[in-house]
Amino acid sequence: MPIPAGSSPLGRSLLRNDVYTRLRDALVDGTFAPGEQLKDVDLAAWLGVSRTPVREALLRLATSGLVETQPGRSTTVSTIDERKVRDARDVLAAMHQLAVRESVAILTPEDIERMRAANRDFAAALETGDVAAALDADERLHAVPVAALGNEAVESVLEHFGPVVRRVERMRFASASAQRSVDAHERLIELCAAGDAEAAAAVAFDTWHSLPITAD
Structure with missing residues (x-):
């Protein structure tokens, strides 16, 4: 090694x-x-x-x-097992949907600004091809509602299954399709800022559930 x-x-x-x-x-x-x-x-x-x-x-x-x-x-x-990635992705989608739905009402203006700043960093990282920075910014953005909710069970599940999905997500952020995530993030942020918990939760779910699971 x-x-x-x-x-x-x-x-x-x-x-x-x-x-x-x-x-x-x-x-x-x-x-x-x-x-x-x-x-x-x-x-x-x-x-x-x-x-x-x-x-x-x-x-x-x-x-x-x-x-x-x-x-x-x-x-x-381990090699990338599509079934395991799919299972983990579906769990992450459900957990982020829950976190967003339950936290929208308690997100502060500072929380919303942290999400916006993270998405700006995310977009900038994609522009320069810095996949590691893009992953970091994406994680910071989605961590805001999770942290605001403060549900330790949700946090534990995300910590457990997140890395498996991140390996595949890294490939996505290295591709041209990654730009769609910038737009999805922006929709999520605006819906959170508007206090529309159900619509924001739906965007959060779709953002994670649409992640391709192939290793290609």
């Missing part, structure tokens, strides 16, 4: 969640490719931590479907 170049080790006080986040992002952005074997000793050296938080993170990633682990044998990056 080749170790990515130019990455500085993380501090010894690193929390388990930080190790998980770093590995999750490396799987989503393609740093580690489908089918590639992951060795905890190499990952620990890359991150500058012990093998224990790496092993714990890999177990969490296995439950999300990003890696496949065979105890005592090997851990590999």
Whole structure:
């Protein structure tokens, strides 16, 4: 397993969640490719931590479907399984629909502005072909209603299934069709600002449910 170049080790006080986040992002952005074997000793050296938080993170990633682990044998990056992506996408669509419907009434002007700023960043990232920045901006935008709602169950489900879908979403944002997401975001924001919870929820659902699930 080749170790990515130019990455500085993380501090010894690193929390388990930080190790998980770093590995999750490396799987989503393609740093580690489908089918590639992951060795905890190499990952620990890359991150500058012990093998224990790496092993714990890999177990969490296995439950999300990003890696496949065979105890005592090997851990590999999972291939993109269209059925699993479809199932995860449908769950995300339902959770974001719920979050938007229930949070519209409590969104503040500052929340709406955060969504607008995120969509501006999203559009700018698409213009420059910065897929990583586009994913980050998209995540910030959709996180606003979720955070406003404050439903820990919804947040847990999104954290669990989100990375599987993000791997495919990354491909979408690298294509010409990504511009449609800018328009969909704008409709969502305006409906939230207008207080139309049902229409905004429908847009949120369609935005996620229309995500292509093929790996092509």
